[in-house]
Amino acid sequence: MTSFTIMELLLAIISLVSLFYSLFGLCKLIILQWRGQSCYMLGYECYKANEERKLNTDSSTKIILRNKNLGLEQYRFLLKTIISSGIGENTYAPRNVIEGREECPTLLDAFIEMDDIFFDTLDKLFAKTGFSPSQIDILVVNVSLFSPAPSLTARIINRYKMKEDVKAYNLTGMGCSASLIAIDLVQQLFKTYKNVVAIVVSTESFGPNWYCGKERNMMMSNCLFRSGGCSMLLTNKPALKNHAILKLNCMVRTHYGSNDEAYGCCIQVEDEQGQRGFRLTKCLVKAAAHALTINLQVMVPKVLPLWELIMSSIVSLRQAGKKNKGLIRFDMLGDGLNLKSGIEHFCLHPGGKAVIDGVGRGLGLNEYDLEPARMALHRFGNTSAGGLWYVLGYMEAKKRLKKGDRILMISLGAGFKCNNCVWEVIRDLEDVNVWEECVHSYPPETVGNPFKEKYGWINDEYLSFVRLDHSCFSFS
Known part of the structure; x- marks a missing residue:
């Protein structure tokens, strides 16, 4: 059997499996609708x-x-x-x-x-x-x-x-x-x-x-x-x-807590002096990447069209000889899959600039896609579990959300957990909501803050040799 024939056979098998999976998902959706289980x-x-x-x-x-x-x-x-x-x-x-x-x-x-x-x-x-x-x-x-x-x-x-x-x-x-x-x-x-x-x-x-x-x-x-x-x-x-205003199409939850490093990267503890707080380690971005990768392996087949899954399978076959061949790598998702073939908007948890940047690179998103998360972080900070909704509110206030659009919500949290879902927009959304007083000024020309300009002198070398007097700080 020639290599060409083998490739044709593999493509046929992939097509049949993908078709069966799509039909199964469609039947399941119809049954859920019939039972009144829509959210x-x-x-x-x-x-x-x-x-x-x-x-x-x-x-x-x-x-x-x-x-x-x-x-x-x-x-x-x-x-x-x-x-x-x-x-x-x-x-x-x-x-x-x-x-x-x-x-x-x-x-x-x-x-x-x-x-x-x-x-x-x-x-x-x-x-x-x-x-x-x-x-x-x-x-x-x-x-x-x-x-x-x-x-x-x-x-x-x-x-x-x-x-x-x-x-x-x-x-x-x-x-x-x-x-x-x-x-x-x-x-x-x-x-x-x-x-x-x-x-x-x-x-x-x-x-x-x-x-x-x-x-x-x-x-x-x-x-x-x-x-x-x-x-x-x-x-x-x-x-x-x-x-x-929205319909929940699918939800996938991933818990990466079995990994000790991931479990401890975002954890409430006491320091050596007994002061209680939340410790964020350098492993957080790595844990987020792994948890998101595992989650998307389940999520992607549920939200992308059949032809995109077939094309992705072909790419995966060509890369079968590479390291980690059984796992879709987070840093390759943007190259191997076009998420925008099934998703119009990306609602990322505004947990921090590093997380937003990392997810953006991994999924091949552009600045337009990341703008809502960046602006929510800039205006309201990391509000923990409530953060996603400030991002969604920004999209709505900017009149981005049109009937039929699909929104991928990506949330990351201690545990370590990655919980993602896809919403479908039922009708055009234009409520300015919590952004009413400031949406016209976003995005700003720069997302910086005055700290560097006002207190940058604290990095001067001469301060390392003198005792810092708190009275030298100015609040005017």
């Missing part, structure tokens, strides 16, 4: 704090100088980190941090932080969609670092006097990708409960978890994480399909 989003509302809590250059410096554990080297590290973070001057800090109580937060501080986000977003969501709290059948809340008793879901139920048979779920410790985990939970519940309405509330408790020590890997969390969150309204009622 529609009726609306979402992101949180924006008041102006008093903005974390600009001067307020950031005041917070840093309050920490007497820091010295010249820590100041230099923080300056370098903030300058390269991609975060601007309009993000928001927790109330207790702004008021100077980051070293001794109270339980009341934690509750106030949650109440601000919960009730602001839920009040606006109910007003926007026309639904009342009494109509909610399922409530899911995800806050990783705060788990009181009674639960946060009970706090919401009590505030809005929700009905006695509401199904409540409180998720903790799930990290930055918890929002999609919560939505997946709702999607699974929709298979059991017909014609119901669900709410997902995603945020994080930063105030009581502000790091006051001097370990570099833990100081980074203060530079990246900011206050924010989102509430979402979902349903599987066919009668509400015409009122929906």
Whole structure:
């Protein structure tokens, strides 16, 4: 048998398998639709704090100088980190941090932080969609670092006097990708409960978890994480399909926690002085790459057209003799697969500039694709589980989302986890939402901040030989 005949046979087999897989997926989709298991989003509302809590250059410096554990080297590290973070001057800090109580937060501080986000977003969501709290059948809340008793879901139920048979779920410790985990939970519940309405509330408790020590890997969390969150309204009622803005097409969850390095790259710990914080190691980007690769191996066949899968299979066959032949390498996805053949928009978790850059390179995305994530990071910072929705809000405010478009949401979080999903836009979306007051000024000419210009002198060599006097810092 000639090599040409072998190639023809392989292509025929690949085509038949791909066709069978596509038909199976189509039949499954039809069955799910018939059973009423579709998951529609009726609306979402992101949180924006008041102006008093903005974390600009001067307020950031005041917070840093309050920490007497820091010295010249820590100041230099923080300056370098903030300058390269991609975060601007309009993000928001927790109330207790702004008021100077980051070293001794109270339980009341934690509750106030949650109440601000919960009730602001839920009040606006109910007003926007026309639904009342009494109509909610399922409530899911995800806050990783705060788990009181009674639960946060009970706090919401009590505030809005929700009905006695509401199904409540409180998720903790799930990290930055918890929002999609919560939505997946709702999607699974929709298979059991017909014609119901669900709410997902995603945020994080930063105030009581502000790091006051001097370990570099833990100081980074203060530079990246900011206050924010989102509430979402979902349903599987066919009668509400015409009122929906998005439809969930597929969801894939990946947990890479069996790898010790990945497990420890983003973890809550205490430093040698007993100061509690979140440690981010250099292995984080590597762990994200591996988790995303594994996830996309499952996701890609679900979202790309048949012809693109066939072409990709041919490329894979040609590379069969190369190292790691059984695994789609993250850094080759952009070359081997054209994700844009099945996806119009990419909603990346705005976890940090390095993560956005890495995912962009790996998936072959251009600056237009990455702009929403970069702008969400610049304007609101890393708001943990709520971050994806600020990215989506930017796309909508910029009038990018048209009927029939598909959005790939990529979320990464501690564990290490990668949870991705694809939404289909049901109708043209143009709500300026949380971006209303500033979307006209984005993207800015530069995403830098004044820290380097104002405090760049801290890198001067002469300071290494003198004792740094805090009074030399100017806040004018």
